[in-house]
Amino acid sequence: MTFRYPNGKKYVPKGILGKTNSVKKDERFSNRGMTLEEDINETNEYYLTHKIAVIHKKPTPLQIVNVHYPKRSAAVVTEAYFKKPSTTDYNGVYKGKYIDFEAKETKNKTSFPLKNFHDHQITHMKRVIDHGGVAFTLLRFTIFDEVFLVYAEDILPYFNEQKSGRKSIPKKEIEQLGTRIPLGFHPRIDYLKIIDKMIENM
Secondary structure, eight states: OEEEOTTSOBOOOOSOOSOOOSSSOOGGGTTSOSOHHHHHHHHHHHHHHTTSOEEEEOOOOEEEEEEEEEETTEEEEEEEEEOSOOOOSEEEEETTEEEEEEEEEEOOSSEEEGGGSOHHHHHHHHHHHHTTOEEEEEEEETTTTEEEEEEHHHHHHHHHHHTTTOOEEEHHHHHHHSEEOOBOSSSSBOTHHHHHHHHHTO
16 A cells, blocks of 8 residues: 655655554564564553553544455555654553653664654654653664663753754663663553653652
């Protein structure tokens, strides 16, 4: 199926951006278990089932252009457009707080590329913070299979520096700013344990 942006340009998946763009599992992750998105979805399902939190992946609004009907009882979408840029990947409610976050992964060993984030995502996180919500990012270094939670307040200054030429955030700085999340079984990525500490100090 072909996806197109509102301007008509064909959508082509670029590298590892923390989003699953195909039903077929990405072969790059075949030897490393699930993708970050799959891990988070499984974690959120655990939270929901155990009545801990209600957090879901945001659907991407699409405008269907062409549909193929191989059978009378079945329809296959062959071309669609993204109606508008998405904000962040996930949102929901936890302990009365609005939760909103973006998930990204990279194969880089020493830094996290800023180009993995889009301007509208940065703007959205700023707005969430302004309204008292909890905004953050989950960053995975796939080579090491390490996941870090970094609050939006700590990561946003890097995007101001991007205008002056900064290309990435060194891994060492992410380790200092963020909190590494040990990978578990159920839940897989228990990020709410870290959010608990933030809520206690609010």
